[in-house]
Structures are given as C-alpha cells and as structure tokens.
Amino acid sequence: MKVRNFVIPAVLVLLGLLAWQADNYVLRLSTTVCMYAALATSWNLIGGYAGYPSFATAAFFGLGAYVAGVLQTHGLAFGWAWTAAAFFVAFFAGLLGRAILHLRGHYFAIASLVVADVLREVSNSWTSLTGGGMGLNLPLLKLGNVNQQAQFYFAAMLVVAALALLLSWHVNRSRLGWALRCIEQNEDAALIIGVDARRAKVTAFALSGWIAGAAGAVYASWVTYIDPTDVFDTLLSVKPIIMALLGGVGTVTGPVIGAVVYLGLEELLWRNVLEFHAGLLGILVVLLVLFLSVGLHDARLQRAFVWVRSRLGRQGEVNA
Numbered sequence: 001m002k003v004r005n006f007v008i009p010a011v012l013v014l015l016g017l018l019a020w021q022a023d024n025y026v027l028r029l030s031t032t033v034c035m036y037a038a039l040a041t042s043w044n045l046i047g048g049y050a051g052y053p054s055f056a057t058a059a060f061f062g063l064g065a066y067v068a069g070v071l072q073t074h075g076l077a078f079g080w081a082w083t084a085a086a087f088f089v090a091f092f093a094g095l096l097g098r099a100i101l102h103l104r105g106h107y108f109a110i111a112s113l114v115v116a117d118v119l120r121e122v123s124n125s126w127t128s129l130t131g132g133g134m135g136l137n138l139p140l141l142k143l144g145n146v147n148q149q150a151q152f153y154f155a156a157m158l159v160v161a162a163l164a165l166l167l168s169w170h171v172n173r174s175r176l177g178w179a180l181r182c183i184e185q186n187e188d189a190a191l192i193i194g195v196d197a198r199r200a201k202v203t204a205f206a207l208s209g210w211i212a213g214a215a216g217a218v219y220a221s222w223v224t225y226i227d228p229t230d231v232f233d234t235l236l237s238v239k240p241i242i243m244a245l246l247g248g249v250g251t252v253t254g255p256v257i258g259a260v261v262y263l264g265l266e267e268l269l270w271r272n273v274l275e276f277h278a279g280l281l282g283i284l285v286v287l288l289v290l291f292l293s294v295g296l297h298d299a300r301l302q303r304a305f306v307w308v309r310s311r312l313g314r315q316g317e318v319n320a
C-alpha cells in the first residue's frame with residue numbers, strides 16, 4: 001500500500017506532463033479527469049472515510065462556480081475569485097454540516113440531496129446577481145491562443161486535483177482520519193471512547209466543500225458560461241460516488257483511479273448510448289456495491305491479478 005501511494009501519484013504526474021504536450025482534445029479529457037478526480041476525492045472525505053452518503057457534491061461544485069463567476073464579473077482577478085469561492089464554499093459546507101450531520105443513513109442522504117435543488121432555485125430566481133435561467137457569462141482571460149488556454153486550465157485543474165489528493169493523504173494519516181474511520185465503523189462506539197464525532201464530521205464536510213468549490217470555480221472560468229441546470233446537475237453528485245466505488249471507497253488513491261476508469265467508460269461507451277446513460281449508471285452502482293465493494297482495491301480482484309500474472313509467467317517459462 002505504501003509503495004502504491006507513491007507510485008500512482010508519480011504516474012499521474014508523468015501522464016500530466018505527457019498531456020501538456022498533447023492536442024486540445026487530449027487536454028480537454030485530461031482537464032475533465034482532473035476535475036472528476038477532485039470531485040471523487042471530495043466525496044470520499046465524508047462518504048468514504050466517515051461512511052456518510054453525501055449527495056451535496058453538486059451543491060458545492062455549483063456554488064463554487066457561481067461565487068467565482070459573480071466575483072469575476074465584478075472585476076476581481078480570477079486567482080482571488082477562485083480562492084474566495086473555495087473558502088466560501090468550505091464555510092457554507094461547515095454551516096450545512098452542523099445543521100444536517102446529526103442525521104444518519106438515508107435521512108442524511110435526502111437532506112444533502114435537496115441542497116443542490118435549493119441553490120438551483122435561488123440561482124434561477126436571483127436574476128440581478130446570477131443572471132437567472134439565462135446563465136452567467138464570465139470574462140475571458142487573456143491567455144494567448146486556444147492551445148495556451150487549454151494548457152492553462154489543465155494546469156489549474158491539475159493543481160486542484162493534486163491538492164485534493166494531498167489533503168486526502170493527510171487526512172488519512174491524521175487523527176481526523178482515525179476519528180472518521182471510527183465513525184464509519186460504529187459512531188455510537190466512537191462517542192463512547194471519546195471521539196468528537198460532530199467536530200470530525202463537520203471538518204470533513206467543510207474540507208469536502210473546499211475541494212468541490214475550487215473545482216467548480218476553475219470549471220466556471222474554463223467554460224466561460226454557467227447556468228443553474230449545468231453546475232447544479234444531480235449527476236455531479238452521483239458520478240463522484242461511482243468513481244469512488246470504482247477505485248476504492250475510503251482509500252487515498254482509489255477515487256483518482258476511479259475517475260480515470262469512469263472517464264474511459266464515458267468516452268468509449270456511454271456517449272453512444274445516451275438514452276440509457278442514467279440506467280447504466282444505476283446498474284453500475286448496484287454491481288459495484290454487490291460484487292466490488294471496495295473497488296479496484298478489492299483483495300479478491302488483486303488475487304485474481306496475481307493468479308493471472310503467475311499463469312502468464314508459467315506459460316512464458318514453458319514456451320522458453
């Protein structure tokens with residue numbers, strides 16, 4: 001595990017350097033996978049480590065996009081706008097966490113799910129600030145030609161994903177991570193042994209909001225136009241869960257691996273069956289929960305890989 005935690009980030013850095021020299025299509029895919037990795041890691045902090053099934057990722061993402069967008073339209077530089085948006089969403093997530101994290105199970109899931117709907121309606125209604133249903137146009141950043149702009153936004157989203165991965169690694173090794181795992185195993189028992197469950201959950205929720213808000217802020221500048229139905233899309237809450245399930249819930253690198261696998265599936269398969277996209281997502285969630293509960297980190301899957309590798313090795317010896 002320790003070796004993998006260093007090898008995978010190194011591979012991601014190498015792939016990032018290769019993507020930097022690629023064409024705009026590859027840069028777009030690379031930027032998207034970085035955004036997905038950040039959102040999946042964001043969800044994993046509360047859903048993976050603490051075991052709380054959060055559907056608030058879309059709310060945090062959309063709020064970050066709108067806060068950054070509004071600040072930029074009022075003249076604030078994009079760097080300061082992104083930073084302010086991330087911390088504003090973290091503050092909002094902390095307040096929201098104090099309000100709903102006393103709920104458990106499907107009660108918490110439903111409470112977190114409706115937040116994006118509420119924010120979507122606020123964005124639709126507050127026309128003077130957000131543009132309402134007409135959306136919000138962000139000022140174009142003067143970054144040179146199209147390829148240089150693509151490289152810049154890839155680098156920005158890569159930084160967000162790297163910070164998310166670093167934060168997840170730190171939480172995993174800290175007392176906060178230990179507290180969250182105790183909560184995930186048995187929250188009542190965690191309270192008995194002295195774990196401040198409320199503080200740990202609210203902190204994890206705020207950190208989750210910080211990551212998703214930062215990703216949303218960069219996304220808003222990247223696409224230069226946002227509207228409530230886009231940035232508060234419910235799928236932005238569902239996709240990170242699937243990615244974490246694919247790679248391994250409650251692990252540091254699992255959500256990143258899941259993001260890469262998910263984008264591959266999205267590009268190669270689901271774009272050709274758009275009418276069944278939502279249904280396939282539901283089927284995939286059921287299959288992952290039933291047969292691959294800890295994602296690609298599953299011990300049974302790893303044993304299968306070892307067996308296949310050993311068989312191939314023996315076959316090579318025979319042929320030699």
